Amino acid sequence: xxxxxxxxxxxxxxxxxxxxxxxxxxxxxxxxxxxxxxxxxxxxxxxxxxxxxxxxxxxxxxxxxxxxxxxxxxxxxxxxxxxxxxxxxxxxxxxxxxxxxxxxxxxxxxxxxxxxxxxxxxxxxxxxxxxxxxxxxxxxxxxxxxxxxxxxxxxxxxxxxxxxxxxxxxxxxxxxxxxxxxxxxxxxxxxxxxxxxxxxxxxxxxxxxxxxxxxxxxxxxxxxxxxxxxxxxxxxxx
Numbered sequence: 001x002x003x004x005x006x007x008x009x010x011x012x013x014x015x016x017x018x019x020x021x022x023x024x025x026x027x028x029x030x031x032x033x034x035x036x037x038x039x040x041x042x043x044x045x046x047x048x049x050x051x052x053x054x055x056x057x058x059x060x061x062x063x064x065x066x067x068x069x070x071x072x073x074x075x076x077x078x079x080x081x082x083x084x085x086x087x088x089x090x091x092x093x094x095x096x097x098x099x100x101x102x103x104x105x106x107x108x109x110x111x112x113x114x115x116x117x118x119x120x121x122x123x124x125x126x127x128x129x130x131x132x133x134x135x136x137x138x139x140x141x142x143x144x145x146x147x148x149x150x151x152x153x154x155x156x157x158x159x160x161x162x163x164x165x166x167x168x169x170x171x172x173x174x175x176x177x178x179x180x181x182x183x184x185x186x187x188x189x190x191x192x193x194x195x196x197x198x199x200x201x202x203x204x205x206x207x208x209x210x211x212x213x214x215x216x217x218x219x220x221x222x223x224x225x226x227x228x229x230x231x232x233x234x235x236x237x238x
Contacts, residue, residue: 073215077205089166
């Protein structure tokens with residue numbers, strides 16, 4: 001069967017990423033919005049994340065989709081299932097950001113916001129670092145209404161905060177069963193560590209439960225298909 005790979009959001013660990021586009025609501029000062037995806041209407045003149053309001057946790061149940069998601073495992077593995085907070089982050093088309101001008105508007109999620117809560121701000125200043133492929137809007141993340149963006153290998157810009165992490169927002173919490181042949185790939189021991197692989201639901205559950213507090217959005221990616229966790233990936237972080 002030909003699988004449709006829909007990679008919704010990934011850690012800054014070099015996993016490829018694709019998404020679909022949309023655009024959104026203007027505001028001259030930061031203004032929160034909370035609307036269901038089904039009622040979202042694109043408006044002209046506003047740059048929006050290409051993955052905004054394009055998916056929900058229900059999409060993790062699809063059999064024809066393999067999804068890579070940053071996640072925080074919140075309660076270990078119980079009865080063969082793990083419960084995790086699922087996160088995403090904003091992505092922008094390269095041409096949208098490179099054509100952005102003072103006076104335009106841009107929409108983004110603030111760190112820790114819910115998936116349907118976002119802000120739209122007027123662009124008052126733009127600074128570009130072509131050497132490192134960075135764009136700073138309105139003075140960057142340390143300023144009210146500021147945003148820092150980084151160009152990824154797939155020619156999308158993503159949000160960026162301290163230590164190069166994306167600005168994560170929450171999609172919600174979901175309980176997912178482990179597939180019988182689930183694989184854990186754990187390279188969290190040190191920056192140069194090769195991934196240690198553990199295979200099978202019982203062995204992976206034991207490994208997760210042996211270190212229950214160290215599966216965070218910054219180091220953990222779940223690979224999900226048909227509501228089941230096919231892989232758990234953990235990387236080293238400072």
